């Protein structure tokens with residue numbers, strides 16, 4: 402499995418899953434475009450990835466209006482892009498009734514509207530060359546609900562709706578969509594999650610601590626994308642929760658309530 406001569410644009414490349422994808426894809430020969438809002442972290446990563454060509458494109462994805470220009474800038478680096486992996490995202494750690502409406506809007510902007518806007522802007526390029534892959538990192542919370550994540554789960558469910566429908570629309574083209582549904586992965590996701598007033602949670606919670614190692618997760622994502630999978634589910638024990646949700650829902654809600662509120 403090699404990505405030589407492939408151009409891969411990764412959002413959320415400064416941390417966690419996106420950063421690990423950048424490291425592994427660089428080792429596999431890909432030319433990379435790295436995006437996040439933190440220029441310093443991206444430059445440090447660029448200095449560490451010396452085996453392939455790396456472009457840094459710093460951008461705050463809350464600025465939705467500028468995304469069409471951002472996509473033009475990304476395309477200008479190499480004149481073409483083969484893969485867009487959208488990993489930028491923010492979670493939530495607050496009960497529904499404690500969460501301000503502005504936090505719900507922020508979660509929708511970063512997790513749903515930003516990947517949507519990038520996709521809308523890059524699709525004409527992919528359609529023109531009749532190829533290209535758009536991968537979006539959703540979450541198991543994009544399939545089932547889990548406590549303290551009403552806004553996060555809603556945004557990731559929206560991701561599923563948009564990108565699955567797009568998969569249907571693009572069926573006869575060679576542009577592919579991959580939706581990734583990770584369970585708990587050991588990254589800074591809970592530290593960076595928003596609490597009800599919009600501040601950061603700042604802690605690695607119990608669920609995050611027992612998460613899958615991020616290098617294992619990134620390897621599974623890359624293998625899935627390489628094989629052209631439309632759906633990539635990356636879970637360990639969460640598989641049981643999912644099974645319960647389907648076959649014994651009353652037990653699922655009992656366990657999710659207890660596990661989700663344990664911090």
Ligand SMILES: NC(=O)c1ccc[n+]([C@@H]2O[C@H](COP(=O)([O-])OP(=O)(O)OC[C@H]3O[C@@H](n4cnc5c(N)ncnc54)[C@H](OP(=O)(O)O)[C@@H]3O)[C@@H](O)[C@H]2O)c1
Pocket residue numbers: 412413414415416417418419436437438439442460461462463487488489490491492511538539540541582583584585586587588589590591593609612
């Ligand atoms: N870790 C898990 O357990 C888990 C499980 C399921 C799904 N996911 C999903 O996986 C993706 C990656 O999460 P992670 O675990 O790697 O979390 P992370 O370590 O907190 O990384 C989040 C990334 O998103 C970027 N980001 C956040 N706000 C941004 C903004 N306004 N503009 C540009 N970039 C922004 C961050 O970059 P800057 O802060 O530098 O801007 C960072 O690179 C997310 O979509 C998340 O929902 C994670």
